[in-house]
Amino acid sequence: MKSVLHGGQSVTAFPVENAPDRPVLQLAEVMDTYHRSSPWYPQKTGQGQGQWVASLADVAAGFDLILLDSYGVLSRGDGPIPQAHGAMDHLRAIGKPFRIVSNDTTALGSRILPKYVSRGFNFKQGEVVTSLDAVHTFFSGxxxxxxxxxxxxxxxxxxxxxxxxxxxxxxxxxxxxxxxxxxxxxxxxxxxxxxxxxxxxxxxxxxxxxxxxxxxxxxxxxxxxxxxxxxxxxxxxxxxxxxxxxxLGKPGNAVFAEALKGYEGIDPARILMVGDTLHTDILGGNAMGFKTLLVESGIFTGQDTAAWIQKTGIVPDFVSPTI
Missing domain, CATH: 3.40.50.1000 (HAD superfamily/HAD-like)
Known part of the structure; x- marks a missing residue:
């Protein structure tokens, strides 16, 4: 923990994983809460179970733009997921444009790069969009x-x-x-x-x-x-x-509108959304007309992903163990 100034007084700010009295949830509770929230979300789309692939590298070449969630895809807390650096290096190597599209509201995309640098990612200005960008647009004026x-x-x-x-x-x-x-x-x-x-x-x-x-x-x-x-x-x-x-964040379209700035001419079917959460990344990406890839390295770590896809009716185009 650390002390910060608030109104001229020193206040204790707790790291995300150490905040007192902050609920630690079980996956079933998370999914039940998403289900209760579903009337506020886009309608479900997709059929079947999705095609199982080894990693993002198996499908990335077939798309013109890759959008990626952050937590559960690139990192868990402050620690990067082991395969994430290699996956991003691969996108650079094949010249594939990408943007991180995160529901992180702690910083604008233009100001959040140091967080990613500390985790070993060499992202550039314009390659990260957060839902705080959508908040800023919504409230401006x-x-x-x-x-x-x-x-x-x-x-x-x-x-x-x-x-x-x-x-x-x-x-x-x-x-x-x-x-x-x-x-x-x-x-x-x-x-x-x-x-x-x-x-x-x-x-x-x-x-x-x-x-x-x-x-x-x-x-x-x-x-x-x-x-x-x-x-x-x-x-x-x-x-x-x-x-x-x-x-304003995923699965709503406001943050996707921020992510597509500069890429408005791309056919949505040529865009791939990569995420770890069915109700935000996958549902939101499907509703935008993107193809979607669900990774099992986030909230579904160690879980029966196929069963959750069937239960929710939210179907990604692809599923992989990790990025």
């Missing part, structure tokens, strides 16, 4: 920012947008009477005690809800840690929210 509260972080990665919003970490989870909308942005400093206070203070009220990061959980080493989508779904359910949330 709006005149109602002071009607929003955000589930965020001590040091906001987007102060030009969030500085006018009520900080739910700073209010100890309680949402004030002036707030009409809530942005679920970052979960690293959020935990169940704050969530319960938020839910209690929101009872009997209706809000507009936006999800910057719709992920229910992220693979961190050998655990699945709750992420903002988990808290958003729980909030919607326990407080009886009636309006569907705005989904």
């Amino acid at each position: 709006r005149d109602d920012l002071d009607s929003w509260a955000m589930l965020g972080a001590v040091n906001s990665p987007l102060p030009e947008v969030t500085s006018a919003m009520e900080d739910l970490v700073a209010t100890d989870g309680e949402v004030s009477a002036r707030v009409k909308n809530i942005l679920f942005l970052i979960g690293m400093e959020w935990h169940i005690s704050l969530q319960k206070k938020l839910e209690a203070s929101a009872q009997g009220r209706q809000f507009g809800v936006a999800m910057g990061n719709p992920d229910i959980a992220a693979p961190v080493h050998d655990r699945l840690m709750a992420t903002p989508g988990y808290y958003a779904e729980r909030f919607m359910r326990t407080t009886g929210q009636s309006a569907a949330p705005i989904v």
Whole structure:
């Protein structure tokens, strides 16, 4: 843990894997939560089980652009997945354009490169897009920012947008009477005690809800840690929210629109989306008309992937053990 300044005071910020009272989820709970969230997502597409391949290298040459998720594809927590460096080197070697498309809301794509450098990836400007880019686009120019509260972080990665919003970490989870909308942005400093206070203070009220990061959980080493989508779904359910949330990250199309900037002329069927999560990467990619590759190195590590594909009805074009 480390101390950071918040409002002139030193506040303890916990690393993602060490945050106190932050839920560690089982895969069945993650999938059940995604299922409850499915009315907010694109419709399911695809048939069968998908073609099983050894790795991304088996299919990459057949596409004009490769889009890749980050957590569960390139890394688990701070540690890179062993095959990831070689896979990215292969894409460079065959001259295949790619972009990382992550639901990470801790930084804009243009500012997140040091995180990847620390993990051994030599990505260049323009090769990483995050759902924070979609958040930035959505809120730019709006005149109602002071009607929003955000589930965020001590040091906001987007102060030009969030500085006018009520900080739910700073209010100890309680949402004030002036707030009409809530942005679920970052979960690293959020935990169940704050969530319960938020839910209690929101009872009997209706809000507009936006999800910057719709992920229910992220693979961190050998655990699945709750992420903002988990808290958003729980909030919607326990407080009886009636309006569907705005989904800015995958599987919504806003983050894909950011990822396709500069590549608008490519036939969607010539784009491959690589991810570890059926309800975000694969469902979102299928809905965009992309081909999709599910890797088993993320939330499905050690699981019966074929059974989950059949149970969810979300079918990738390809499945591989890892990237």
